[in-house]
Amino acid sequence: MLPRPILILLSLVVVLVVGSVIRRDLDEVELNRGREGIIEGDIMLTQEQPSAMNDVGNRVKRQITKKWKKWPNGKVYYTFDSEFTSLKRELMSTAMKYIASQTCVTFEESSTAANRLRFMNDGGCASYIGMNGGEQLLWFGDGCSIFGTAVHEIMHTLGIFHTHSRYDRNNYLSVNLTEVPENMLSNLAMETAETTYNAVPFEYGSTLLYRYNTWGDGTLYPKQGAFEKTMGLRRVSFYDIVNINSRYSCSCLTNLACKNGGYTNPSTCNTCVCPTGYGGTLCDQKPSNSIMLTADNYWKGYWVSFGYNSDVLTTNYYMAHLIINAPADKTIEVKLVGLKDFTCAYGCNYNGVEMKVMGDPRMTNPLACCSDDSTIMNQVFESKLNPTPIVLHQRYGSSTVTIQYRYVDKALSSNKKTTNGYDSYQYYA
Numbered sequence: 251m252l253p254r255p256i257l258i259l260l261s262l263v264v265v266l267v268v269g270s271v272i273r274r275d276l277d278e279v280e281l282n283r284g285r286e287g288i289i290e291g292d293i294m295l296t297q298e299q300p301s302a303m304n305d306v307g308n309r310v311k312r313q314i315t316k317k318w319k320k321w322p323n324g325k326v327y328y329t330f331d332s333e334f335t336s337l338k339r340e341l342m343s344t345a346m347k348y349i350a351s352q353t354c355v356t357f358e359e360s361s362t363a364a365n366r367l368r369f370m371n372d373g374g375c376a377s378y379i380g381m382n383g384g385e386q387l388l389w390f391g392d393g394c395s396i397f398g399t400a401v402h403e404i405m406h407t408l409g410i411f412h413t414h415s416r417y418d419r420n421n422y423l424s425v426n427l428t429e430v431p432e433n434m435l436s437n438l439a440m441e442t443a444e445t446t447y448n449a450v451p452f453e454y455g456s457t458l459l460y461r462y463n464t465w466g467d468g469t470l471y472p473k474q475g476a477f478e479k480t481m482g483l484r485r486v487s488f489y490d491i492v493n494i495n496s497r498y499s500c501s502c503l504t505n506l507a508c509k510n511g512g513y514t515n516p517s518t519c520n521t522c523v524c525p526t527g528y529g530g531t532l533c534d535q536k537p538s539n540s541i542m543l544t545a546d547n548y549w550k551g552y553w554v555s556f557g558y559n560s561d562v563l564t565t566n567y568y569m570a571h572l573i574i575n576a577p578a579d580k581t582i583e584v585k586l587v588g589l590k591d592f593t594c595a596y597g598c599n600y601n602g603v604e605m606k607v608m609g610d611p612r613m614t615n616p617l618a619c620c621s622d623d624s625t626i627m628n629q630v631f632e633s634k635l636n637p638t639p640i641v642l643h644q645r646y647g648s649s650t651v652t653i654q655y656r657y658v659d660k661a662l663s664s665n666k667k668t669t670n671g672y673d674s675y676q677y678y679a
Contacts, residue, residue, distance in 0.1 A: 318380030318409050324355040324498040326381075326407070327363035333371040338390055341565050342369055345400035352491045352523050354500035354516045355408065367407060375399055380409040396599065396645075397566040398457040398484025405458060410493055413452065413459035414470055417441050422452045422473055429466025438465075449496035450489040451670045454480045455604075455614025457490050461596040476616035476625040482597030485567055485643060488525045488612045509534040511612040511675050525612040526604075527571060527639025537639075540571040545582055545657040553588065553652040557601065557644035564645050572640040574633075576657035582633040584640070586618055586626055588652030594620035601649045604641040609634035609677040610670055634678040636662055 328346075330339055346357040360366060366385050373389035388403055414423060417440050425438055453459070454477035461482030462470055472478055488511075494500075500516035508514060508522035512533030515523045522533045529537035536542065543552060556570045576582050584605055593600035598619035606615050618626045642651065665678035 319382070320409060320498065321355070321365070321381045324353075324500070326355065326357045326367060327360040327365065328357060328367040328369065329359060329361040330369050331371055334369050334390075335371060337565070338369070338371065338395060341395060341397065341400050342390065342404075344566065345397060345404055348397075348486070349401065349404060349491070349494060351517055352515060353494045353498065355494060355498055375403055377403040377406040379406050379411065381407075395565050396484050398486050398599075401486045401490070402457045402484065405490070405494065408494060409497055410458065411441075411446075413456045414438070415441055415446075416448055416452060417443055417446065418448065418452060422454070424471040424473060426466075426468050426471065430469060431465075434465065438469075448672070450492050450672055451610075451613070453487060453489050453614055455483050455485070455487050455617070457484050457486045458493075459483075463596055474616075478625070479594075479596055479598050479602075479619060479623065480614065480617040482599070483602075483614070483617060484597065484599050487614050488523070489614075491523065492612075506532060508532055511610065511677070526614075526641050527573075527606050528611065536573050537569075537571050539569060540573050543572055543574045543655065545574055545576040545580075545655050547657060547659070549654050549656045551587075551652065551654050553650055554642070555648050555650045556642050557648035558646060559648070561647045563600075567643040567645060570642040570644075572642070572653070574638040574640065574655050576636050578636070579662050580636060580657040581660040581662050582636055582638045582655065582657050584631050584633060584638060585628060585654045586651070587628055587654055588650070589618065589621040589627075590650040590652075591647065592619045592621065592649050594622075598643075600646065601644045602642075603651050604643075605631060605633075605653075606635060606639045606641065607631040607633040609665070609668070609679055611635060611639075611677065612670075612675075632658075632660075634662070634665060 330342075350356050365381060365383055368385050368387050370387050370389045372391050374391045375394035376389045378386050378388075388407060390400070390403065394400070394403075413419070419440055427435060427438065430438065454472055454474070459481050460470060462468065462472070462478050464470065464482070470481060472481060495516060502514045502516055502519035504519070505514045506522055508524075510525060510528045510533045512522035512524045512528065515521050521531045524530070524533035524537070527537060529535045541554070552572070554570070554572065557568055558564070574582055574584065584607065586603060586605060589603070592602075598617040600619070602617040602619040604615050604617050608615050616626055621627060640653065662678060667676040668679040669676055
């Protein structure tokens, strides 16, 4: 029997802060250690691809490849190896349905298609990049069973590389090679604009970015320190899906008037793809499983217990939302003052809190899952969004979060507007 989600909300002003022990977690790189033919920790190469790499300077690091093939018409045929477990079949099917529900990419099971993907039950977590022709393998071992890792590997199959491979990554990451094995150094090289293109802004919360400590503590360090625990998140971001839609030129003949940075869903063309924290046909409604809070011009407190009534670790996230409202054009301030029963881990892949205070509603904000994180805890954040969504996720058990919030007499419209540099949507900087 699956754990039953529970959501209990009560008002409270008591602050509870406890010390944190960081939980050691495994990612795609560690699960693949010792395997030959792996680059970037989880990408396999065909016999032809190493020579193609040499043609562009022995580098394969890019966000969206200009070289490897797309799946024709965005249709991926696949089959499950006979040893692929029922749990993994369900997880991979969920990941494929999730991608197909928001893109023009489709998936069809077939063991006879000329070009097809075969899901293997062992061999860590690894995939070839793009469509290589014939039957190609995607390895999904026992340590890979989390929704975002499934999407991560499928995105490689669709032709998308890691976020830390982008040619602009040095603007966002400090890379320390001290603890990186010599045979892994090339995996941290950058690509150039001649062999790749970036379709979305750099995002610390992308499912395609590795953890802060993947190759040792501080190997990949965010230049915005508050994102240290966000890197390695496997929740799948709004911009991850935009990456796929850009790669396969997904679009609709007629676009809807989507709000809050959403865009017309190319899978159906009759609704919008919405950023996390927004819902409804046009992204102008609250998402499901939400509680609405009303701010005043003084501090108010609220706590919420969210998650499951069982400690069984799930493969996907239970999601809940707090939506803070204030009078039009007022600026909302919010503080995270308490975390109870959270698992402190790089990536916050067990449970976490995201206060969406940055101007771009599509961007993943810093995640909190460690009660001693001084970059987030008890800090006053001035939100560029009104309403301000707070996103909660959980994979096992129940956790409790305490916030304080208010609005101040500062016009939100006094902020300058900007764009992300990749599209024309404007938001407050």
